[in-house]
Each structure stands twice: as C-alpha cells, then as structure tokens.
Amino acid sequence: MGPFPLEPYRSTRLLYRAPEDNPTDDAFFQALYADPSVGSMASTALIRPLSTKERKELRAKLEAIMFMSVMICIIPDEGSDKVPETIGVISLKEQAPDFTHNRTHELAITIARQYQDKGYGPEAISWMLDWSFLTAGLHRVELTVSEWNERAQKVYQKLGFVLEGRRRECLWKGGRWWDLIHMGILAHEWKAAGS
Numbered sequence: 001m002g003p004f005p006l007e008p009y010r011s012t013r014l015l016y017r018a019p020e021d022n023p024t025d026d027a028f029f030q031a032l033y034a035d036p037s038v039g040s041m042a043s044t045a046l047i048r049p050l051s052t053k054e055r056k057e058l059r060a061k062l063e064a065i066m067f068m069s070v071m072i073c074i075i076p077d078e079g080s081d082k083v084p085e086t087i088g089v090i091s092l093k094e095q096a097p098d099f100t101h102n103r104t105h106e107l108a109i110t111i112a113r114q115y116q117d118k119g120y121g122p123e124a125i126s127w128m129l130d131w132s133f134l135t136a137g138l139h140r141v142e143l144t145v146s147e148w149n150e151r152a153q154k155v156y157q158k159l160g161f162v163l164e165g166r167r168r169e170c171l172w173k174g175g176r177w178w179d180l181i182h183m184g185i186l187a188h189e190w191k192a193a194g195s
Contacts, residue, residue, distance in 0.1 A: 008135070009070070011127040014120060015084045016070040019063065025071065028086050028112075029059045035113055041149050042110040044171050044180065067094040067105055068136070072124045074115075087115040090124045092132060092141070103139040105132065122155050129159070133187045142184035146171055153181065160193045161185045 009016045019025050032038060033055045040047050050058065063069060069091035073084035088111035095104055107128060111121050132138040143161065145152050157163075161183040169177035 008131075010075065011123050013075060014123055014127065015073045015075050016090070016124075016127065017073060017084075019069060019071050019089070025086070026056070028071075029089075030055050032089070032110060032112055033058060038110060038113050040173070041146070041152065042108070044144075044146055062091070065093055066091045068092045068128075068131070072109075072111070072120065074120075087112050087120060088124065090128050092128065092136075092138075103137065105136075105138055105141055107141050107143045121152075122159060125155070125159055129185065129190055133190050138187065140184055140186050142182065145181050145183065146173075147178040147181060148173060153183075156183050159185070160189055162189070 019029075030052065033050060036047050039045075069089065071086050072088040072090055073086050075084055076082040088109065090107070090109040092105040092107055094100060095102070095106070107125070109121060109125060109128075111124075129141060132141050142164070143156065145156065147166075162185065163181065164184050165182045167180040167182075170180050171178040
C-alpha cells in the first residue's frame with residue numbers, strides 16, 4: 001500500500017464528507033442541536049431551546065473555527081440505491097493561531113441519539129485519529145468531556161486517550177457541580193497502540 005489510502009474518507013461502515021450549505025444538512029444540524037439529550041452530552045453550554053436563527057448562527061460559528069469538520073454518514077449496503085445517511089459530525093479545532101506550530105488540535109464529536117450505542121462514535125474517532133496523525137501530521141489530539149458523560153470517557157480511554165487533568169466543579173448541571181475532564185493522545189501513543 002502506498003502513502004495514500006485508496007478511500008481516504010471511509011472507514012468500515014462510515015463515510016466522511018464535508019458539510020454542505022443545503023436544506024438536507026441544515027435540517028440535520030437543526031435536529032441535532034434541538035435535541036436536549038444530545039446537547040447535554042456534547043456541550044457544557046446551558047441547555048435551552050434555540051430558535052432556528054440561533055442554531056444557524058451556532059453552526060456558522062462552529063464551522064468558522066474548525067480545522068477539519070466532516071459529516072459522519074452510514075455507507076448504504078452495496079447495490080442499494082439509498083444515499084449515505086448522515087448520523088453525526090466530527091471535527092478538529094485548531095488551538096489559537098499562535099499555537100499552530102505545536103500541532104495540537106481539539107477533537108469534538110456529536111452523534112444523533114438514535115445512532116448512539118452502535119459503535120459509530122468509536123469508529124469515527126479512530127478514523128479522525130488516523131487522519132490527524134497520518135495525513136495532517138499532528139503531534140497531539142486533545143478533548144474535554146463532562147464528568148457526567150461516563151460513556152464517552154470509557155470510549156476515549158479505550159481508544160488510547162489519557163486523563164491529563166480536570167477542572168474541579170466548574171460545571172453546573174442537574175442541581176450540582178461537576179468536573180470538566182481533560183484527555184489527550186500523542187502521535188507516538190496512537191502508533192504504539194497499533195492504529
């Protein structure tokens with residue numbers, strides 16, 4: 001195999017494509033951001049209903065700061081006339097512009113509720129780590145996860161992310177204080193894990 005994969009924007013069950021400014025992607029983002037259970041796991045922001053205008057502004061703001069952002073889609077069965085079904089978004093955010101030479105980016109992923117617990121998240125993260133270290137030449141990928149999102153923490157640990165610290169009791173949710181957990185993975189750790 002040469003230095004370039006034959007299908008660089010695919011994994012076993014998933015296809016990764018750029019977000020488009022069209023009604024289909026708009027509707028997906030609207031539904032994703034409108035689901036409070038998804039929002040409470042994917043964001044530390046105060047969960048509240050957002051208007052269509054606010055969700056569009058949020059999408060534009062997020063896309064403006066991303067180094068790499070792709071839609072996660074299920075590949076239809078071979079021979080099927082179905083189009084790939086969009087199930088989530090995964091992205092890498094560059095640190096501050098004066099931090100670029102350190103080759104560190106922050107990972108974020110959001111999967112629609114009905115597609116969670118099917119292994120799509122770990123598959124997409126593995127693909128993004130491959131892209132990060134093999135294609136983009138990053139040295140480090142990091143993330144933050146809320147203490148209440150134990151399922152995500154387990155997935156990140158399984159994929160090789162290491163607990164690096166926590167901001168104690170900085171998040172208010174459900175009538176109590178929670179920690180914000182910082183995790184990261186270095187290129188040589190990813191390589192040693194056999195990815």
